[in-house]
Amino acid sequence: MEPAPETNGDSTVSSGLKAGVTTGGSVPGTPGIHAFSLSISEPSPIPVVIAVPHAGRAYAKSLLDRMRHPAFAAPRLEDRYVDLLGNAVSAETGAALLVAHAPRAMLDLNRSCDDVDWEMLGGAPADASAGPSPFGRRARSGLGLVPRRLPGLGELWKRRLDHSELQERIAGIHVPYHAALADTLMAIRDRWGAVLLIDLHSMPPLAARSPGEAAPEFVIGDRFGASCDGGTVASAFSYFHEAGRRVSHNRPYAGGYVLERHARRHEGIHCLQLEIDRTCYLDSRMAEPGPGFEAMIQLLVGLVRRLALDVAELGRVPGRGRWRAAAE
Numbered sequence: 001m002e003p004a005p006e007t008n009g010d011s012t013v014s015s016g017l018k019a020g021v022t023t024g025g026s027v028p029g030t031p032g033i034h035a036f037s038l039s040i041s042e043p044s045p046i047p048v049v050i051a052v053p054h055a056g057r058a059y060a061k062s063l064l065d066r067m068r069h070p071a072f073a074a075p076r077l078e079d080r081y082v083d084l085l086g087n088a089v090s091a092e093t094g095a096a097l098l099v100a101h102a103p104r105a106m107l108d109l110n111r112s113c114d115d116v117d118w119e120m121l122g123g124a125p126a127d128a129s130a131g132p133s134p135f136g137r138r139a140r141s142g143l144g145l146v147p148r149r150l151p152g153l154g155e156l157w158k159r160r161l162d163h164s165e166l167q168e169r170i171a172g173i174h175v176p177y178h179a180a181l182a183d184t185l186m187a188i189r190d191r192w193g194a195v196l197l198i199d200l201h202s203m204p205p206l207a208a209r210s211p212g213e214a215a216p217e218f219v220i221g222d223r224f225g226a227s228c229d230g231g232t233v234a235s236a237f238s239y240f241h242e243a244g245r246r247v248s249h250n251r252p253y254a255g256g257y258v259l260e261r262h263a264r265r266h267e268g269i270h271c272l273q274l275e276i277d278r279t280c281y282l283d284s285r286m287a288e289p290g291p292g293f294e295a296m297i298q299l300l301v302g303l304v305r306r307l308a309l310d311v312a313e314l315g316r317v318p319g320r321g322r323w324r325a326a327a328e
Helices: 061-066 070-077 082-093 136-141 163-192 230-242 257-262 293-316 320-327
Strands: 020-024 036-040 048-052 096-100 195-203 218-221 247-249 269-277
Touching: 020 163, 036 163, 048 082, 048 163, 048 293, 082 096, 082 195, 082 293, 096 163, 163 195, 163 257, 163 269, 163 293, 195 257, 195 293, 218 230, 230 247, 230 269, 230 293, 257 269, 269 293
Parallel strands: 048 096, 048 195, 195 269, 218 247
Antiparallel strands: 020 036, 036 096, 218 269
């Protein structure tokens, strides 16, 4: 279990956020451990926010005790060490950085609060909506708000979750994380006229889509154009192609709840999900940083710097960052 960084810095951005490194939320079962940390400069040097929702490693003993095969299951749910990539890229570029310390096994921040498999809790609460949730597909697959099962492993938990435990997790992790992300995006948008969120993830190696074709190393998701300016997406693709890297668009990852909740193209808030093949930066066991780790940092630094220029230009042209979507 790794503690979150201590709070420091006392300058404020326009929304009241603290400049420097601040922490928020709480991880149930881990006293003194915050759910996330936020690093932000004032004034923001570039209009980019990097978020890492799935790399948390603050595992409560009570969580591991109730998990079947925790040494195997917990790391498989993580976007392993993507937080280290995010930290390094933020330090070199000045991008704001939001990193979740709460593990995905406890609560998935890329899921809606109603994306719940109620069988895990012995049934829905009396005050739950009677209508079907639009987010229920993920829960039915076993990867809802609280992951239930993994391919090749089956059920993750030894017993059901209590309703009170779920509400404690939502209040301590989900609510403050998304509030901090929304505030950060709005503060930087207000300064620059536009802002880009890069929701950073990792993925297992993909299969090639056709014989003789190499599999993508990266997937850029923009919810099929709904969450980000098209020119910014095209710039990201150009950057990867110029670097000789293989990239796919929206398949198989188009972006999840984070993009759906926070993207507001008409208000100048643009969001991308970026998935990275873990073999590109981890060792052969996909357990620790590997020989490609430093090269991946530099590749991402270049990407952030290029996209920052594009987004700054969106914000400089009156109305373009906020209303261009209507014309596309």
